[in-house]
Amino acid sequence: MAADRSRALSRFVLVGVVLPVVLAVVAVVTQLVVLPRVPDPVAVHWSAQGVADGFASPWLYPVMTLLLAGGLPLLLSLASLPGLRRGHGGPTYRFMGATSLGLAAFLGVMLTWLLVMQVGLADASDVEAVWPAIIGAVLAGAGAGVAGWFLQPHVDQPAPTTLPATPITLRPGERAVWMRTTSLGRGATAAIALGTLLVAITAVAAYLSGAEAGLVWILAGVTVILVVLSATTVAFHVRVDESGLEVRSVLGLPRFRVPLGEVARAAAVEVAPMGEFGGWGIRLVPGRFGIVMRAGEAIEVWRGEKRRFVVSVDDAATGAALLEALAARSRTTAAR
Structure with a gap:
């Protein structure tokens, strides 16, 4: 099993990190080679009819390729590496590696x-329709993604491990409260910040390149939404008391509650965010809903x-034990 996970890690690094970097470098080098042979400005945007209607400096292509073709795949892969190093597995990691490639x-x-199809043109407005490039890129991306999937071995995610907890005994009428704050780890926070920054950079680049106002507004709106979502989901207060379990964002919203009457059982477990939930934050998978801020x-x-x-x-064992004790006392009281 350890050998399988080591092999999965090495293949993931190859598929999700090394090969995407190689592809991005090859693309940037190719663009730099042809850069002196393209018009200035070059076409950077096409209408729905395939006609060039937006123009910018030729240097926009290698810069955007470096940021997007190089930066986005690395962002996806590097966010997954910590879990793989801890021995986690599952199809989500395999999918992330394939998606990066x-x-x-x-x-x-x-x-x-x-960029290459504008080589030799005196005026970038004479460039051909964009559809062959889009279709070719989609086929290349799909082929690379499928190859990336099969280059990685299949490794199952281990079942969650239940952590030992000392039972808590509560006397009738005794009150008890347990509170903690949980937040995203530095790696996940950095990944969210970088992703938001890349979208913001793309919005600015679209504006400076003369892209359609609708596209610029969409990108700007996505940036604002990402900022709001990041601010409201980066940290949560967790509280266990006579009302049940409450998980509330440090900004007040969103807020999630499990009333004491709905608690059938509570336990402290070890979680693997990527393997079990497909990532961090507010997650929903069949049968489970989670506020998953980090592994552990x-x-x-x-x-x-x-x-x-x-x-x-942190200290999930104490919180789960208190929730169990409160739920048990509530059931006993209701049965009388």
Whole structure:
């Protein structure tokens, strides 16, 4: 099993990091070679009819290729590496590696093709329709993604490990409260910040290159949404008391509650964000809803047979034990 996970890690690094970097470098070098032979400005935007209607400096292509074809795949892969190093597995990691390679191939081929097809033109407005470049890039990205999937071995995600907890005994009428704050790790926070920055840079580049106002506004709107989502989901307060379990953003919203009457069972478990939930933050997978801020200990609450709520937090064993004790006392009181 250890050998399988070591092989999965090495293949993921090859598919999700090394090959995307190689593709991005090849694309940028190719663009730099043809740069003296293209018009200035070059076409950077085409209408729905395939006619060039936006123009900018030729240097925009290698810069955008470096940021997008190189930066985005690395962002996806580097966010997954910590979990793989801890021995986590599952199809999500395999998919992330394949997606990184496919994204690098798609963006590298498309941006390079769009520049190369303007070689020798006196005026960039005479450039051909953009559709062959888009179709070729989609095929290249899809092919690279499929190849990236099969280059990586299949490794299952281990079942969650239940952590030992000391039972808590509560006397009738005794009050108890447990509180903690949980937040994203530095790596995940940096990944979110870099992703938001890349979208913002793309919006500025679209504006400076004379792109359609609608596209610029969409990119600007996405940037604002990412900033708001990041601010409201980067850290949460977790509280266990007589009302149940509450998980609330440090900004107040969003807020999630599991009333004491819905707690069938609670336990402290080890979670692997990427392997079990496909990432960090507010996550929903079949049968489980989670506030997953990092790998490690978490409180898991069973709300009946098929629904579970998970929140990753320090000292999860104490929080889960108190929630169990409060729920047990509540059931005993209700039965009298």
